[in-house]
Amino acid sequence: MKAFLTLTILLVALITTYAASVWNLPKQTLGTQLDPLPALMLVVALRAPIATIALLAIFASLTQSALSSNPLGLSLLPLYALGFTVHINSHNLSHYRTGSRFALGAAAGAIIPLMSLALLFLINKEPLIGWFSLWQWAAGILSSGLMALIFSPLIGWLDKSVEEQPLAAPFDTTTRIIRYHRFHE
Amino acid sequence: MSNRPYLIATVAVALLALICFTLSPEGSAQAKRVFGSFYTPLFSAQKTAQTTSDYLANQAIPHKTLLKENTELKRQNEILELKLRELSNLSRENRILRQQLKMQPKLEWNPRLSRIVGRDPSNWWRSIQIDLGSSDGVTIDTPVMANGGLIGRVQETYLHRSRVALLGDPICRISATIAETKESGILSSSGGTIFDPTLAELLYLPANTKARAGDKIYTSGFGEVFPRGIHIGKILAVETTSGELTTKASVKLAINPSLLNEVWVLMP
Numbered sequence: 423m424k425a426f427l428t429l430t431i432l433l434v435a436l437i438t439t440y441a442a443s444v445w446n447l448p449k450q451t452l453g454t455q456l457d458p459l460p461a462l463m464l465v466v467a468l469r470a471p472i473a474t475i476a477l478l479a480i481f482a483s484l485t486q487s488a489l490s491s492n493p494l495g496l497s498l499l500p501l502y503a504l505g506f507t508v509h510i511n512s513h514n515l516s517h518y519r520t521g522s523r524f525a526l527g528a529a530a531g532a533i534i535p536l537m538s539l540a541l542l543f544l545i546n547k548e549p550l551i552g553w554f555s556l557w558q559w560a561a562g563i564l565s566s567g568l569m570a571l572i573f574s575p576l577i578g579w580l581d582k583s584v585e586e587q588p589l590a591a592p593f594d595t596t597t598r599i600i601r602y603h604r605f606h607e
Numbered sequence: 608m609s610n611r612p613y614l615i616a617t618v619a620v621a622l623l624a625l626i627c628f629t630l631s632p633e634g635s636a637q638a639k640r641v642f643g644s645f646y647t648p649l650f651s652a653q654k655t656a657q658t659t660s661d662y663l664a665n666q667a668i669p670h671k672t673l674l675k676e677n678t679e680l681k682r683q684n685e686i687l688e689l690k691l692r693e694l695s696n697l698s699r700e701n702r703i704l705r706q707q708l709k710m711q712p713k714l715e716w717n718p719r720l721s722r723i724v725g726r727d728p729s730n731w732w733r734s735i736q737i738d739l740g741s742s743d744g745v746t747i748d749t750p751v752m753a754n755g756g757l758i759g760r761v762q763e764t765y766l767h768r769s770r771v772a773l774l775g776d777p778i779c780r781i782s783a784t785i786a787e788t789k790e791s792g793i794l795s796s797s798g799g800t801i802f803d804p805t806l807a808e809l810l811y812l813p814a815n816t817k818a819r820a821g822d823k824i825y826t827s828g829f830g831e832v833f834p835r836g837i838h839i840g841k842i843l844a845v846e847t848t849s850g851e852l853t854t855k856a857s858v859k860l861a862i863n864p865s866l867l868n869e870v871w872v873l874m875p
Binding site: 437479488492545 | 732
């Protein structure tokens with residue numbers, strides 16, 4: 423497990439969740455709260471090991487519910503399910519182009535609220551929903567797509583900055599290091 | 608590729624989710640307090656930044672303006688002191704009369720100004736975070752007001768923060784009385800609350816209610832969670848259905864909490 427990268431990802435989750443809670447402008451202008459976690463989980467699931475994905479789902483859901491009336495850890499299962507699915511299919515998902523990153527982020531932003539709502543109904547809670555919730559859902563999808571575009575280079579930069587990078591190929595071997603993403607660009 | 612890490616991670620997450628969903632309300636509140644403490648440095652930094660910006664903004668105000676405001680505030684203070692003296696006499700008289708009638712002494716509330724430091728990150732609840740917590744004497748169910756109108760009650764307390772469930776949140780149901788007809792009902796969220804945070808519903812009114820659009824609504828004081836007579840809002844329309852035992856009314860709340868930065872917490 424990339425320990426430093428995991429720690430910084432958890433810190434990013436904490437700060438972005440806090441910022442989304444404090445920043446009132448989207449609520450005042452669009453009538454919706456932004457959730458950075460689906461986009462962050464998507465980006466993390468594409469490049470980090472399963473342990474980091476599990477830790478992010480646990481930490482982010484527990485800290486987010488501490489700021490909310492949601493039951494404790496409501497988004498734990500939805501976030502992990504998203505991360506797990508994306509991680510095991512990461513080689514089949516095209517995520518190197520802006521459009522595909524946006525689409526994946528948007529899909530993540532669409533799935534997580536639906537799964538969370540389904541869980542709320544399963545545990546007999548009565549969340550506040552109405553026709554306007556469709557608009558909030560649409561705005562959440564759009565914002566999640568945009569956030570995926572921001573998180574992708576950020577997590578990439580953090581990975582390069584906090585983790586020790588592999589050295590260049592040893593002189594006595596003919597092995598060539600082929601960067602995986604070159605095949606896709 | 609080994610499947611072991613995947614299996615361990617999945618089992619750990621599933622177990623934790625099971626624990627979270629089966630925790631008692633007290634255990635869940637305690638766990639939320641623990642995980643909420645991760646935000647303490649961020650909230651402290653926000654408070655410091657806010658205090659600094661307030662100080663800098665005050666420094667930037669011209670001396671002449673401050674003097675003018677000071678004179679105006681002194682004049683207002685004198686008027687309010689006179690009114691307060693009059694009210695203190697009335698309060699003393701009221702207390703004596705209640706004693707003579709052997710009625711329970713009325714609770715006296717001590718309002719404290721608090722700043723809103725955050726809002727609920729999810730769209731399906733309506734709650735805010737304020738910067739007064741259990742260390743300041745805030746307890747669960749403490750009423751929260753703004754500009755003379757009720758906005759909600761404290762739902763959870765942390766050491767230096769509290770979460771307030773706003774009127775219109777499905778969790779925050781309160782007993783309310785219509786001033787004109789003296790009829791009581793339960794104020795609850797409506798389908799429109801999510802679109803307009805100042806919309807709510809007054810449920811369980813009598814079937815033959817005399818309430819009309821424009822009637823004012825106040826807290827009833829039943830249950831002694833809220834003091835009696837705090838302004839809540841006014842009735843928009845009464846929805847009568849034939850054959851029903853009760854009637855409901857749509858309500859326009861007096862305060863829109865989305866536009867607030869500060870609130871008053873009514874400490875006992």
